[in-house]
Amino acid sequence: MRRPQVPRRRALPPAGTARWYRPVALTSDALGAFVPVLTVYYLTAQPRPLAAATVATLGWLGLRAAHHRYRRGALGESRGLLASLHDWLLLLGLLAGLRAVTGERSEVSAAALGLLWAPLVTSLTSAALHRHLTGRRHRAEAVRRVLVVGEPDTVDLVTARLAAGTDHAYVTVGAVLLGPGELTSGAPPLARLPAAAPAHSPAVPDLVPAGTDGSVVLSAARQQCADLVLLVPGARLSGDRLRRLSWSVQDAGLALTVATGLTEVARHRVTVASAAGLNLLHVAPPPRRGAAVLWKSALDRVLAALALALLAPLLALLALAVRLDSAGPVLFRQTRIGHRGTPFTLWKFRTMVPDAARRRPALESANEHRASPLFKIRQDPRITRLGRLLRRTSLDELPQLVNVVRGEMALVGPRPPLPDEVARYSTVELRRLTVRPGLTGPWQVSGRSELSWDEGLALDLSYTDNWTLTGDLDVLARTVRAVVSGRGAY
Template identity: 40%
Template sequence: MTIEVTHEQVVVEHRRPQGRRRRWEHRYRIVLLVADGLAAAAAAFLIHAAYGRWAVALMLPPMWIVAMLAHRTYDRSTLGLGAEEYRRVLRGAVALPALAVVVYWLFMHDSDFLHDMTMAAVPVTAIALPVRYTLRRRLHRRWARGRDRSATLLVGPARGVVELVAVLRRGGVQELQVAGVCLSDPENAGETRKLGIPFLGGLGDMNDVVRALGISTVVALPVAASDATALRRMSWTAAVQGVEFLLAPVLSDVSAARLAVRPTNGVPLMRIQAPNLSRTSRLPKELLDRTLAAALLAVLALPMLLVALIVRLDSSGPALFRQQRVGRYGDHFTMLKFRTMRPDSEALRAELEHLNQNSDGLLFKVREDPRITRVGSILRRSSLDELPQLINVVKGHMSLVGPRPPLPEEVEGYTPDIKRRLLVKPGLTGLWQVSGRSDLPWEEAVRLDLGYVDNWSMGLDLSILVRTGSAVVRGTGAY
């Protein structure tokens, strides 16, 4: 396989130096700069109103933008991505007082100015972060409508393409819009066609495809039969065409926070940080889980009593359903839920085995299950049946966020890889819930849980909690 970089292509690149650079990036950066300037001006007004000094009103906006530039909050790698962008904003806010010290010693020599700039770090951050979040949501809505997205060509083996597309689609709306694939194994093109992705040729056709379809991003996957020279030529072709060239890692379910480039003798080696699952690192999660669960129980005590009464009046049997589940390290505990089925539901399970919606794995789920009561159907669609699990969280058996709590018979069928789910506490919500719940194939549910275990962070937990509200409202997969 060869990809030629011709003199004609070089001439084209000189005539069109910007290539197919995304038009929205320039506009978005300008909007962010203006938004940061206005956020800083609003914070400066608050400080001026409190202390009656104008120096901070004049100096805060440019100093804030300098801090944001220094911490690369406008970089292409963070635009529209959220978590990393917010972390850089917070680091810039922490650096703002230090920048004020430099200005103080070099120019101002005014202790009031130093005090005001230090006090301004909190309000400017409190204003800037929600503004950036709003802008990011607006950009995502544009992507969801098919606007400002990047026409993307995937290059590599069919199996790797299928796995990458599954990860991209699982992540929700994003910038990359797959226009087609050029495969290193064209004989397996049927695998990508099943996903609705056009097959556009082999690796040698990449140049023509990029030129013909107006591709703006090329994503190359590892190819067993391809060497470094071939990848280098691909990158040259992408550069000549003025498109972005991305190299997908072999491991697709690794968060960016765990990846780092470690140069060794000129070779850029990729370092993958081990999952951080120590007791010390998870102590803040434990405190947040139990504190928030206890607060929610105090607020929801009366509504939960009302739900329990309605369950008892709707059908015979106890209001609470108790079932043995498996927690962290394989320990068993009794999970609590509001009862949503008839008391003889377990005895009827064998008769409904042929209706199992998850026959590809260990789960048992039946859409329109005849064992579910009238009130139970409402509780399941609204996820209210899971509220008693807050008691399990307070007791320490579960977490607010984590993998789905499995049954003992499910765990007996786990392979060694799947048992990694048991390294953390099961959760009241998790990636499985915000990604489709019972509608997910077994293999995808396992992938989500293992990805959560390997990539856990407090930021990931908070993002899942935020997404849980909309998932409950949609009710997708809740049956």
């Protein structure tokens, strides 16, 4: 029997990347390095400006290509800020080495000024491509059609998580189930495999006998024009059965993915190893101590102190505006719960009337987060006129830089909770307190008050277990955009 023919769809990279992404990225990177270096060298009368611009451009493009930045599966998949910074630091090292070898005599300040624009232009282009790709996926374009195979409960879990986000390339078009049970996630069940694997005929190249797992799955894939089969291992799909099914899927030309069951674990914490024929996933523990934690604490305090010094005139102006806008103290002090449950006093510019706490019980019925420990009202009558502006721009949060300098908070971290919120926390929610709360965080750049409690909690827990220093820099950069847009601030 011939193997079932499945329509050959394009592989993953073209499915997520428009054809013009690569030329746009290459052109942008080349111009971002060549034009600034050439301009600065001409304006400052440096020797051999054309040669310097050419070498800088070739070095920049070469490093980016060596790190597969132009691979069609990578373009548009991220904002690219951290990758650009990483490549730029390597470029500086490479050009410094060439300078020492060749005896190049241009001024270091001119070279630094000319090279400064390359990562900025590259990051802006990467962010634009990311927004374009994300927009296409919101419209169900640039996606992969996924057929999920597994037991009903595990298939429900996988399909529900895939459906919860539109920032990835996977769209479930159907499911093949093993064993009893029905789906609740909404994925259409296309077929059901027997609880036990059927007997196999002798292996014959290019053949998939009728009635086997492979023939059923491939028939369902053909029906839905799926281009990827996602296997979810379980008690009924493991060992030899899983291996034979993978043979059938891949021999038919379909892409194959196996779900590990791990959730909310960042890729940098996972490594793959083999032992006794088994593929093992090693999961590194969350960063709780060590050099990275010390660096984060030191960097937070230094940057917060510098920000306080630079923003002193603005802070004085805001303090005067709060004083003139309404009666009451300039600063609002509130007890929050910090690292490992330690209470501390959080500082903010006052945005409400002085008796806001006394008036809260009368507003409980208007609370938009009654199903959670939070208390939020979109049009809170206690907020002053200036307070609405301060909240929308997040300027009311600036005094918390003092909390960062004191070590009570971090620049990036989970939202600092109130004591009555923590009193209602479950064991899972208490995990948020294993790191210092942040002046900003994933919740700040993902919608703030527009997020539900569960969405905000998921972001905080993911940050708690997977934070990195480079990730913190990315959140800080995204915070600027979130503050400018004012989305979810009330």
